[in-house]
Amino acid sequence: xxxxxxRRDVLGWGxxxxxxxxxxxxxxxxxxxxxxxxxxxxxxxxxLEFLLAEMLAAVGCPPVGMSDPALYPGWIGVLSDRLxxxxxxxxRQQPSLEAIARLKPDLILGVSxxxxxxxxxxxxxxxxxxxxxxxxxxxxxxxxxFTLQTMxxxxxxxxxxxxxxxxxxSAGIARDAARLAEAGRSGRRLVVLQELGGQDTYWVLTxxxxxxxxxxxxGLRFWPPDRSREGVRPLTSEDLxxxxxxxxxxxxxxxxxxxxxxxxxxxxxRRVPALxxxxxxxxxxxxxxxxxxxxxxxxSNRITEVLLRxxxxx
Numbered sequence: 001x002x003x004x005x006x007r008r009d010v011l012g013w014g015x016x017x018x019x020x021x022x023x024x025x026x027x028x029x030x031x032x033x034x035x036x037x038x039x040x041x042x043x044x045x046x047x048l049e050f051l052l053a054e055m056l057a058a059v060g061c062p063p064v065g066m067s068d069p070a071l072y073p074g075w076i077g078v079l080s081d082r083l084x085x086x087x088x089x090x091x092r093q094q095p096s097l098e099a100i101a102r103l104k105p106d107l108i109l110g111v112s113x114x115x116x117x118x119x120x121x122x123x124x125x126x127x128x129x130x131x132x133x134x135x136x137x138x139x140x141x142x143x144x145x146f147t148l149q150t151m152x153x154x155x156x157x158x159x160x161x162x163x164x165x166x167x168x169x170s171a172g173i174a175r176d177a178a179r180l181a182e183a184g185r186s187g188r189r190l191v192v193l194q195e196l197g198g199q200d201t202y203w204v205l206t207x208x209x210x211x212x213x214x215x216x217x218x219g220l221r222f223w224p225p226d227r228s229r230e231g232v233r234p235l236t237s238e239d240l241x242x243x244x245x246x247x248x249x250x251x252x253x254x255x256x257x258x259x260x261x262x263x264x265x266x267x268x269x270r271r272v273p274a275l276x277x278x279x280x281x282x283x284x285x286x287x288x289x290x291x292x293x294x295x296x297x298x299x300s301n302r303i304t305e306v307l308l309r310x311x312x313x314x
Contacts, residue, residue, distance in 0.1 A: 025143040027151045029136045032112035033119050035127035041157030042107035046126075048095050050076050051133070051145070052109045052152070054292040057082040059153040059161045065089040065103045077286040078294040101125050107155065129155070133290075134229055135208055141231050142213025145292045169293040176304040177218045185307050186219040189246040191274075193235060194289065195253045200268050202250075203232035204239065210289050211249075214300050231290075237268065244273035247307055248280040251289060281306030 047053040047063040050072055056063050057079040065087040066072070073080045087103055090096035092114060100108065100122075108128040115122070115130055122128040135144045146166050153162025180186055192211040194203040205211040206224060209231040215222040223246060226233070250263065260282040264275055274280050287302050288295040 025135045025139040025147040027147050030132055030144055030148055030151070032116065032130040032132040034129040035123055038127050038129070038155065039106045042127075042155050044103065044105045045107045045109060045156060046089055046100050046103060046105045048089070048108065048110040048115060049092055050288070051148075051291045051295070052111070052131070053083060053086070054079060054294055055145075055149040055152045055162075056109075056156065058149060058165045058292060058294050059156065059158040061153075061156040061158050061161075062086060063109075064105060065100060067092040067095055073286070075286055076288045076291050076295060078288075078291070078298055097121060097125065109152070134231070137208070137227060140208050140213030140216070141210040141290075142217070142293075142296055145210065145296060149292055166293060169297045172297045173214065173217050173300045176300045179304055180218055180220070180307060183308055184312065185310075187221060188307065189221045189223055190215045190249065190303070191223050191243060191246050192249045192251065192283075192289065194232060194251045195263070197253070200237075200240065200266050202235040202240075204235040205232055205289060210291075210296055211299065211303075214296060214303065218300065218303065240268060241271055243275075246274055246279065247310055248272075248274045249283050249303060249306060250280060251283045251287070252285045254285065256284065278311050281310065 045056060045061065045063045046065040047056055048067045050068070053063055053066040053072065054076055062082050063086055066083065067089055068091055069083065069086050069088050072083060087099065089099040089103070105126045108122045108126050110122065110128065110130045112130050112132045119128060119130055131148060133141060133144050133148070135141055150159065150162045150166065153159045190211070192205040192209070194205065196202055204224060206226055206228045207222060208227040212222045250260065252258065252263070260280065263282070264280065269275055272280070283299070283302050283306070287299050289299065
């Protein structure tokens with residue numbers, strides 16, 4: 001299929017934007033603590049966080065055990081078919097040491113913010129690596145996701161598969177960037193909110209988040225410009241009422257039965273300029289802002305779909 005000159009130009013712009021906005025994260029910066037000797041390669045891996053299970057599935061080496069496998073389809077969902085039958089080793093907050101030991105793993109993967117106090121106990125069962133997803137400026141969690149997945153691919157002898165998966169995700173994001181550019185949506189300001197439990201209470205994703213990394217690759221501007229250790233901060237009432245000249249993505253914490261209209265009926269939301277302009281979109285809860293590259297591509301696709309349906313900027 002031949003492309004029109006305009007289509008070729010737009011696709012080239014999308015690929016260039018994706019390349020120029022990528023800021024590799026250093027693998028050494030993402031390792032919080034690790035055993036001195038690791039298997040080469042690991043074959044029986046236990047993953048104690050969703051994003052680690054996702055990455056192992058993406059590189060073709062599903063874990064033998066993972067935390068909260070029953071919750072994974074509802075909260076992440078990508079590559080779920082590759083994780084069917086994986087053993088349950090407890091929750092992400094409280095993994096079961098007995099369940100882990102029964103699997104006789106040769107590598108345990110966890111994250112610093114949940115599992116740092118348990119490192120020595122884990123290491124008594126099997127070699128352990130605890131990872132830290134927070135990137136060093138100016139990198140984002142999207143950069144961290146790519147670097148971590150390549151690192152994990154190397155640990156399990158699937159580095160080539162990890163590199164191939166990264167190339168596929170990067171190409172997919174570039175295609176989304178090209179679609180936005182062709183539709184004249186490049187340069188719009190993006191705000192991503194994560195719904196919490198109370199009425200009109202949200203996190204706003206910050207400039208080091210996975211969403212911020214996607215915005216850069218998609219040719220969008222991102223708000224807010226500040227960074228945070230967790231990639232999120234509370235959204236204040238003043239922030240909410242000032243959401244003007246932007247496209248707002250509201251990430252749901254409920255199932256599909258609760259609509260965007262139902263979520264934005266409050267008096268506060270009725271005063272939000274972006275809502276009045278039809279520029280607030282709903283993102284399903286299992287399109288995960290805290291996942292790996294496969295989750296990032298799914299989020300990119302959804303943001304692109306919402307922006308292409310939104311009214312043109314006035």
